[in-house]
Amino acid sequence: MVQSKTIRNVVLGVKTLMLHKLRSFLTMLGVVFGVASVVAMLAVGEGASKEALERIRKLGSTNIIITSVKPPDDDSARRGSFWSMSMFGLLYEDEQRARETFAEIEHTVPVKLIRKEGRLGRRTLDLRIVGTTPKWFDLVQRPMIAGRTLTPRDAAERAGVVVLTEYGARRLLATRNTIGESLRIGGEYYEVVGIVQSEGGQGSSVQTPDQEVDAYIPIEVARERYGDVFTLRASGTFMRESVQLHQLIVQVSSTEHVESTAAGLEVMLKRFHAKSDYRISVPLALLREAEATKRTFNIVLGSIAGISLLVGGIGIMNIMLASVTERTREIGIRRAIGAKRRQIIGQFLIETIVLSTIGGLIGIAIGLSIPRAITYFAGMPTVVTAYSVVLSVGISMTVGVVFGLYPAVRAANLDPIVALRHE
Numbered sequence: 001m002v003q004s005k006t007i008r009n010v011v012l013g014v015k016t017l018m019l020h021k022l023r024s025f026l027t028m029l030g031v032v033f034g035v036a037s038v039v040a041m042l043a044v045g046e047g048a049s050k051e052a053l054e055r056i057r058k059l060g061s062t063n064i065i066i067t068s069v070k071p072p073d074d075d076s077a078r079r080g081s082f083w084s085m086s087m088f089g090l091l092y093e094d095e096q097r098a099r100e101t102f103a104e105i106e107h108t109v110p111v112k113l114i115r116k117e118g119r120l121g122r123r124t125l126d127l128r129i130v131g132t133t134p135k136w137f138d139l140v141q142r143p144m145i146a147g148r149t150l151t152p153r154d155a156a157e158r159a160g161v162v163v164l165t166e167y168g169a170r171r172l173l174a175t176r177n178t179i180g181e182s183l184r185i186g187g188e189y190y191e192v193v194g195i196v197q198s199e200g201g202q203g204s205s206v207q208t209p210d211q212e213v214d215a216y217i218p219i220e221v222a223r224e225r226y227g228d229v230f231t232l233r234a235s236g237t238f239m240r241e242s243v244q245l246h247q248l249i250v251q252v253s254s255t256e257h258v259e260s261t262a263a264g265l266e267v268m269l270k271r272f273h274a275k276s277d278y279r280i281s282v283p284l285a286l287l288r289e290a291e292a293t294k295r296t297f298n299i300v301l302g303s304i305a306g307i308s309l310l311v312g313g314i315g316i317m318n319i320m321l322a323s324v325t326e327r328t329r330e331i332g333i334r335r336a337i338g339a340k341r342r343q344i345i346g347q348f349l350i351e352t353i354v355l356s357t358i359g360g361l362i363g364i365a366i367g368l369s370i371p372r373a374i375t376y377f378a379g380m381p382t383v384v385t386a387y388s389v390v391l392s393v394g395i396s397m398t399v400g401v402v403f404g405l406y407p408a409v410r411a412a413n414l415d416p417i418v419a420l421r422h423e
Helices: 002-018 021-059 072-078 092-101 152-156 166-172 219-226 255-272 283-326 328-336 341-378 386-412 416-421
Strands: 063-068 083-087 105-120 123-132 144-147 161-165 182-185 188-196 214-218 229-234 237-242 247-252 278-281
Touching (some): 002 021, 002 341, 021 283, 092 247, 105 166, 105 219, 123 166, 123 219, 144 166, 161 166, 166 188, 188 214, 214 219, 255 278, 255 283, 283 328, 283 386, 328 341, 341 386
Parallel strands (some): 083 237, 123 214, 161 188
Antiparallel strands (some): 063 247, 063 278, 105 123, 105 182, 105 247, 144 188, 161 214
């Protein structure tokens, strides 16, 4: 009985709204755009946050990344000289001290970085040579596409082997057999033994240790063939840089010890480095900071979108107040033939809820299409979550109840005699 009466009231409310189609449509627009903006803005924020969080997680929550950094005063101190030498960065002894000092450290991965041209036949590519140990592929986990990674035997035999990224392999080994090819890097030859997928951290707010132009060789081979001194030419001058290790990746036993170990490493490095020529990155701390930023970002975006819904709700209230004035005589007749106040309130509330609900559903449809368009045309990742859709529907219905309540109560409180005399 109650259910059939509710359905009848909803149908009656829809028919009443259809008497003024254009006005009802314009009234819904505020809710439509408000709900659409809630869904779309939260999807954009969620997508951006998810991408950043995923990149940070791939760095390893138990890893600490120490990078050699050239002090800014090195350039100014040697400016003007034709030949100059700059010595900075991590030392081989730093890795040994870290392993021996901190019991929480499970593995350390030293890294040397050299820029050289890779050549195979007529094909060339500027490569970043990564001299490292086999443990690199455990700490910086990337899918293996073909072949194998570096092995302890490669290091022991000083083998001239190289593991390429998928990007490098496509550029250099196109139309060739991938594994077993002899690749010339600089003036040295290497046998291609494997191909891995690379994330390529360039162009992102979170810098990953690998790049798409990487070529991995044993660090013993890198030291033997390229040494620690590199010559750079810029603006007619030659700059020689002496860097033993460009990077050191440290893996800690558990996340509970990451931040304390990072602080300990900072103290240790300060003791043996006269200048600040290194930078310590803690992915776990970055992850926590990014998650906090994500929450703040979503609150800000949701608040901005909520203002649109507030404006839509005010529009509904305005139209319903005007509707009460127009239908004063109708309300008087209904009251005169026995309609109760709660029935009048229910009638107007149903109309506002129908308006806001239909507007909310249309807004959700538009809100779901906007992120798709952004991803397609701008290439930005977007993620539509279930909670944003449920939140939008709930808010739109709440807007209908809250902003429709006052006009409904005002209609129910009209004096039937006065209402019947209204022209």
